[in-house]
């Protein structure tokens with residue numbers, strides 16, 4: 246990244262740089278790995294490039310199916326040009342199979358296929374540990390201007406799940422769960438933002454249930470990079 250580029254924001258997984266166009270930013274994917282609200286940290290050379298490429302391919306796939314996102318085009322192995330958005334501080338989590346915090350919180354057996362797709366909202370606030378919230382909490386917190394926006398987020402999340410679940414299924418992968426973020430662009434439109442990568446999705450091999458995502462880091466399973474490379478290899482295979 247050229248040094249004269251103005252850094253607008255640095256998060257756990259990405260840096261955002263300004264461009265000549267006030268409505269566009271450059272997202273740079275970092276090699277840093279964090280889990281459990283950044284209490285666990287590491288780094289893996291090449292992870293940023295893998296996530297950048299996987300996200301670009303998935304944003305392109307979604308665009309072909311009518312899902313608007315902030316992704317404009319790839320710029321380099323670790324950067325993409327994106328629409329500048331005001332991020333809505335809600336993590337929209339979609340679950341097809343119970344695991345992670347859902348199993349822990351509600352005692353649902355790990356690996357149980359849910360009777361229907363579950364969509365949950367979490368308040369994106371590190372200081373509060375991203376608590377789960379409902380529509381009324383969103384209203385009280387003033388997170389959204391219009392209650393109908395929450396229905397729109399749920400609807401988009403379900404459409405995205407249907408597209409990605411089918412796509413991964415064809416690649417021999419189970420889309421267990423994933424997290425989405427949305428933002429408002431300059432036109433006031435709510436569009437998909439952030440990333441869709443093995444950092445934000447749980448992907449299990451269909452045959453073996455081998456974990457090919459950030460749980461390899463969370464659970465100290467090792468071979469994180471080769472797992473992400475395997476995801477990329479599969480989604481690039483026609």
Ligand code: UDP
Pocket residue numbers: 336338344345346347375422423424444445446447459
């Ligand atoms: N997730 C994420 N960022 C977060 C929290 C969750 O990308 O800050 C993703 C996570 O990778 C998984 C899904 O959202 O695919 C559901 O995560 P869960 O609530 O089970 O949380 P965890 O077990 O990771 O604490």
